[in-house]
Amino acid sequence: MPTASPRPRPTLRDVAATAGVSKSLVSLALRGDPGVSESTRDRILAVAEQVGYRPSLSARTLKQGRSMLLGVVISSLENPYQTEIVASVEDAAEQVGLSVVLAHGSRDRGRLADRVQQLGDLGVDGLVVVSSWVPDEVLTAAARRLPVVMVGRTADPVAGVDSVTNDDEQGAALVVDHLVGRGYERIAHVTSSTRPAGLARRRGYEDAMRRAGLGDHVRVAAPDAVDGLLDDGYRAVFARNDVEACDVLDRALDRGLRVPDDVAVVGYDDTLLARRVRPALTTVQQQREVMGERAVALLTGRLGGRTDDVHEVLEPRLVVRASG
């Protein structure tokens, strides 16, 4: 089946030639400049459409010094928390006329740093980083040439990089208080993470347990070590995120335990997973829409000239469902 092969893309020059006008006139007409007569503009638009003209973003970016593009970097496409953040950033970006290009680092952590630089090289006007796996040096380096905002917690604030996150300690405390309110005392924490957010949640769990006078029951285990917890009489488990909560759920059900009657399970993030799984997960909701909106606002703030670092912390909310 023979067809047309990709031809060199038509340029302003081509449009101008076919329309019998000059290049600059076409440029003006296409962007609706008032200084072009109605009739000529219509003719130019028609020609542009007909020859399939599309402006070159490379050329425009080069000329203008800005691309109207935002870069978003996530570590994994398989992580529902991260992909849901992407959507919220995208919605917020669209509000202010910016488009989003996405890059990720699944499979290879080292690739993440490359993608950050690559998006910068591409000329995006700002960068949203939703992964804690990007080395600080890479972030600061990136921040030297464009606005960068981290979504989610970093171990320590990175100079020149704004951030928006939820209060993981408080979120963990919400969970503990909730379970305590339901009469649980032996409440365990399940986590496999050594990332900042995971550590913060663990810290929040431990502190809240102590505040509740349950310091002696503090117990932290890996997801695959849940059996030990159950053997030791723990009947409530707070997992560091929804994915690991689901692992716990499976484990418990495999042992013939009923959730939440025999054991209560609580997650974190309120991803789609939390609603999909049976029983539906009690979990902690971060304000995702707000996070995307704030991230974009911080970026445009920098673009507007702000130079001091801003770190926003949002309040998490407990969502009670069937699992605990």
Add this chain to the structure above:
Amino acid sequence: MPTASPRPRPTLRDVAATAGVSKSLVSLALRGDPGVSESTRDRILAVAEQVGYRPSLSARTLKQGRSMLLGVVISSLENPYQTEIVASVEDAAEQVGLSVVLAHGSRDRGRLADRVQQLGDLGVDGLVVVSSWVPDEVLTAAARRLPVVMVGRTADPVAGVDSVTNDDEQGAALVVDHLVGRGYERIAHVTSSTRPAGLARRRGYEDAMRRAGLGDHVRVAAPDAVDGLLDDGYRAVFARNDVEACDVLDRALDRGLRVPDDVAVVGYDDTLLARRVRPALTTVQQQREVMGERAVALLTGRLGGRTDDVHEVLEPRLVVRASG
């Protein structure tokens, strides 16, 4: 409104100035051209590093006419089948020195077409489309200026657009034959899709049932109408993909049925979901790694001058797990 970046990014000119050489020499040195003396190159590299120089992809793309970038468009970040394809395309692209930028159309179908055009405007060297929601006109228009390959089935071949897909009819037949081999006769099909791939699987199911002499038992239902099937004595369900198979699973378990003892459930796609869920899903595996590899090969083929359309069809494989 975005205005100016904090610091204007350093250019070749800046590096050349601080190093006391000419621009083109810097360009050559940075890309390891042999015609530059060891000592000067080291000095130039040091300066470039020190001032934080990074080449502008916009400028390079404009000059070269190619970006070494591949665009990938998927309809949803929540669809594990699609995101897993992305990873395989990315791996294949890396093999040939191409990077990938990703765009998606979650929430708004119309946005998908925009994203396709936008990636084209950006100057990507080729486009992989993993969604059947992009209108044919948009695809053909895109194919006029750059190589485009569809991954996954289209209703009809689109002129100028290559494709790589699996044989959905055959995949469905594998499922039916498997269930028939296990003694099932009342085998129902669950689908909510009117997309080409879904229709093909349905067709494959119906044909295979008839070939097996079970034409009278052909029964197609929506995922939320599973109860009727079970009431009517159907004890085997073939769902159009893993996600809907999971829905069926939940439904059955809610009714107190055991899987697969009381009812067998089979999915399609072999996504992560199929392995995560309990019981693990019997499902149909498409050759994802091969699909990515072929998609990239088709793109580079076009870039190399091929003009005739190529449509590759891969053989699916049944993966038997616990659910059926």
Add this chain to the structure above:
DNA sequence: CTGTTAGCGCATTCAC
């Protein structure tokens, strides 16, 4: 070996 020069496609003066 090194430096000069000429565009890539576009937006933006500034003349006409």
Add this chain to the structure above:
DNA sequence: GTGAATGCGCTAACAG
């Protein structure tokens, strides 16, 4: 209303 000229950062062809 319109068109010619300029330069964004980069590469490549050509001179020195």
